[in-house]
Amino acid sequence: MAYVPPASGRASITTTLNGVLISIPSQRNLFVAGFMAIWLCGWSFGGFMAAANLFRADTPLFARGFLIFWLCGWAAGLWFVGRTLYLMFAGKEVISVTREALSISCPGRFRTVLRTYRMNEVRRLRAQSTDQSGPFGMVSRQGFGTRPGTLRFDHGMGSVTFAAGIDEPEARYILTFLRDQGLINEANLA
Numbered sequence: 001m002a003y004v005p006p007a008s009g010r011a012s013i014t015t016t017l018n019g020v021l022i023s024i025p026s027q028r029n030l031f032v033a034g035f036m037a038i039w040l041c042g043w044s045f046g047g048f049m050a051a052a053n054l055f056r057a058d059t060p061l062f063a064r065g066f067l068i069f070w071l072c073g074w075a076a077g078l079w080f081v082g083r084t085l086y087l088m089f090a091g092k093e094v095i096s097v098t099r100e101a102l103s104i105s106c107p108g109r110f111r112t113v114l115r116t117y118r119m120n121e122v123r124r125l126r127a128q129s130t131d132q133s134g135p136f137g138m139v140s141r142q143g144f145g146t147r148p149g150t151l152r153f154d155h156g157m158g159s160v161t162f163a164a165g166i167d168e169p170e171a172r173y174i175l176t177f178l179r180d181q182g183l184i185n186e187a188n189l190a
Helices: 029-053 061-092 168-180
Strands: 012-015 019-025 090-096 101-107 114-116 122-127 152-157 158-163
Touching: 019 168, 029 061, 101 158, 122 168, 152 168
Parallel strands: none
Antiparallel strands: 012 019, 019 090, 090 101, 101 114, 122 152, 152 158
């Protein structure tokens, strides 16, 4: 009888001179990635054909105006799908923890967003399981602009979630590691 080996963590933890860097790779969905890659091929072909017709001498002026408008939308679609594929395979969330600050760098649709919080303002840092799976294993969003995450803390009158893509036991391990390193204390956890 073969036993199932225990799961290993997804996050990589690096100790630096003044703190810790935690890097969590993006979640991959091969079905969605395959669909987007095939869609991107057809989308590129359509865009190149539209660009070729834009510069033909017998194309009417109204058709040229429409093609320019359509190519702007085509470029936006190309950007979103290309960025999604890039983030799916090369994107990562980077969390930097020092005694003074907690920084979270999250890749977004347009650009990577860096948010930095003072450690003395971080309260109730905890691991909290979230139901992240939607149809076909896709990560579900909890609302516009919010990201599901397993780590959560209170900041003022709101809460901040981060560390998407890790399970609750790994999040508890990270919190224990940070407490053992002296980067978070009971005031951050309570």
